[in-house]
Each structure stands twice: as structure tokens, then as C-alpha cells.
Amino acid sequence: MTVWARPERGTRGPAAVHSRAELAAVAVELADRSGLSAVSMRQVAKALGTGQASLYRYLAGRADLLDLMTDAVTGEIDLDVPLSGDPVADLAALAARTKAVQLRHPWLADIPPEPLRLGPRGLDYLEYALRAMAPAGLPGGTGLEVVALMNALVAQFARTELQAAGADTGRRAAQAAYLSAAAARGEHPHLAAALAERPGAGPAEDPQVLFERTMRRVLTGLVGEGPGAAPSQQPS
Amino acid sequence: MTVWARPERGTRGPAAVHSRAELAAVAVELADRSGLSAVSMRQVAKALGTGQASLYRYLAGRADLLDLMTDAVTGEIDLDVPLSGDPVADLAALAARTKAVQLRHPWLADIPPEPLRLGPRGLDYLEYALRAMAPAGLPGGTGLEVVALMNALVAQFARTELQAAGADTGRRAAQAAYLSAAAARGEHPHLAAALAERPGAGPAEDPQVLFERTMRRVLTGLVGEGPGAAPSQQPS
């Protein structure tokens, strides 16, 4: 049973002091400040001012907590943006908003990618995405995989941008050192060339437009050109 | 410092009983059989027939072990396949071989995606991929991100295929139940439609050809059509 399938409150007994939403909020704040590794049962309990064992009155385990957190930040994505009817444009815009959330909550990249972590807000998100690509008239069932693919790409872009802006954790520096040392060793000429051209190479191209362009290309490849072969659908 | 930057053996002292390659092999076998969670320092030490603390003579920590494992299975990808000169075709073929490895070692999906986990075999892999897309004449530095994007897509496809073939872990079943319950609740009509068309809908399209086609489309979008605007490069 998922957290979402379990009722939050039974009919008997005293009212719970906290709520799932409260748990989620505390956990998200903790993760935002100190990373996902700081989100342990003990630390969440402490931040909540309660005993650690009490958390298991709300959750069946840590996985449930991650579900709550994921769904909470999914809710930050604005789904009230009207659809234009062009699947590629609408999905690209949605992807941009999704990426913004991933940048705001870097720990999302550290969450183990379960094959489905879908809460109520996740359902709304999925519905919105499917509605956006309805005009394309894709064969049934394909839509879900397109969304999954899109999100995988978004996550990858978010990782790249975070790593470009993030502090050198020491590990990153070590890896970079090993990389350039290997490049200097003479083998791997293409790698060396790629690394050499890294810092210069033009005005560093705004990552925002690069993301936009790449996303449109990929989505065009996945979902087809403009309105597809089944134009009998209206947007919204 | 990375594992790869540290020398495997000093000049003094007795010869180490084991080697990094041996550690990697044991850990990979353990993960193949019982999942990544079974790869703990204690279990690896036990499987190796040594004390747990001894592992820290070979590794600075568990992260190093994951580095070793990742690089070991990366070495399973055949890089002796000659290049045709068509970047899209060559990269798609490489992606297929990469996916095969991910299917053979499902725990790869569970490894935390550090922003660079590159050993010697990983370097060779990168070099091969860059060489494959050299004819496209991409602007400098773009190549690395294309490879990262490609691998993100491959990982996503591998996840989908594994989940289609994998045993229902109970959590999957629970999530699916919640999903269809939500679909039956009337809101989320597009979701309901997508789920309804899921089982039937044609002859279930061979995932192999779907992967091939999607990959080609995406790569074409990323890397351009045939040989690009800078045709002064020869394959090699």
C-alpha cells in the first residue's frame, strides 16, 4: 500500500498532532538546507519536535517520506498555464517549469528513481502533460513514456546546470583533475580537444536558450511536427 | 583524490592479497545476484574472505567501490566496432550496446548519479563517442553534454524495459493500484485513456525497434543530419 492509498486519519483515537503536509514541508526544508542525507527519521523528528518513533504513525517507512517530499515539490509546478495546442511548445514550456523546480530543490537528483513515485500532484502533472500532447494523436500508451523520457532529459539538464553553478565538493575537483591528466597523457585526443575548447568557445551560450532549443528538437522527434494526423481534437 | 588517481600499489610493504579488479568483480557479482543494497563493506569483505577493515587498504570508502564497479561494467561495452562516419548511426549503435549492459546489471540504475564517475574504461568510452560524433562538427564542448544526454536517455529506456520484465515488488503493484483507482475516479480523463489503451493497442511494438527509432530521432535532433557544416573531418 502506498502512502496515498492509506487514509491520513482513522475515525477513532486522538487527533494526530501533525499532518503529512507538515512532515513534507519540514523534510523539504531540511533537504533544501542540508541535502537529502540530512533527511533522516531522527532529524525530521527533531525538527518536528517529536519522538522518532512517532513518525511511524504517519509513515510506513522512509520511502513514504520521499514520496511526500516529491509530491510536495511537484505541486510547485504551475499547471494553470493555458495550452496553446502545439504539443512541442506546450511540453517544452512545461519542461522549463519542471527544471526550475529541480534547480530549486537539488536533492531531487539524489532521490532513488523508483519506477513510479506518483502522488496526487504527480497525477495532475501527468494529466496536464498528456492533455498537452493530445493534439499530436499519438498511439495509446505512448504518452506515458514520452513524459518519462522528457523528465529524464530535464533531470539531466538540471544536473548539468547545478554542477556548473555548484560548489566544488572536492570530489568534483578530483575527478576533473583526473580527467585533464588523462587528456594530457596523449591518448584520447578527441577528449582533449573537447576539454580544451571548454572555457572559451564563444559567449558561453545562455543555458536557458540551449535548453529550450534542445528540448524542442527532442520533443519534435518524439511527438511529431505540429498538430498531427488526428486534428479532430481541440486544446484545453 | 579519486581511486584512479591513487596508485594501486606502493613500493614498500608486503604485496596486497587482492587487487582492485578482484574487488570490483566480487562486488559486481554480488550486485548482480542480490542487488546494490547487498554491496556493503561487510558483505564484500565476507565474499572476499577477508576482514572488513582490510577493504580500506584498497578503497577510501564505499564511493570508491561504486567507481570500481561502474568502470568494470563500462568495460563490457565493445569499443572495437568500427565507425561508419554517420554520427547518428554510430551513436545509436553505441547506445544499444550501452543499454544491453544496463539490462545485464540492473543495479546500475540504483547507483547515485554523481556528476562524473569516470574511470579508465569510462575515458575510452567517452573518447569513442566523441570520435563517433566528430564528423558532425559540433561546437567545442558540446560533445560531452550530448554524451551525457544520450546516456540519460539510455538509462531511462533501460529502466522502462527492466520494469516491464521485472517481478512485481509489491510497491509497484501498490502504485499501479493507486494509479488506476485515481483514473477510475473520473478526473484525469487523459490518464484514464492512456491506461486503458495500455495492454491492447497493436502488437506491442518490439521495444528494440522503438528504442532504435527514438534514439535516432533524438540524436538527429541533437547532432544534426548527416555530416555537418564542417566536413573537413574524416572518421577514424
Add this chain to the structure above:
DNA sequence: CCATAACTGCGATCGATGTTCGCAGTTTCT
């Protein structure tokens, strides 16, 4: 109206994890 069932909060505790310390023994360099 009150006994029972269902629930909550939580201290104590368990098993497992990653990592460190210190010691005894071994090999190599000077």
C-alpha cells in the same frame, strides 16, 4: 453510560551500516 476497540506519542532497543583506531607482522629502501 461505560466498556471496548482503535488510535496516538514515545522511550528503549535491535540489527545493520560506513568508518576509524591501534596493534602486530611483513616487506623494502637507505
Add this chain to the structure above:
DNA sequence: AGAAACTGCGAACATCGATCGCAGTTATGG
């Protein structure tokens, strides 16, 4: 030959997720 550098490893530490049992609280049913 002596010192330096290394190896293997038993024991321990901190932290983690999770469970058990108990005391207290609330709603339901006869």
C-alpha cells in the same frame, strides 16, 4: 641492520531505519 612504509584485522563508534510494548486519549456500540 635499522627505519620507513606498508598490510591485515579485531574492536569499537556513530548513525541509520525499524520494531516493540506501554501509558494515555478518543470515539463507537451496546
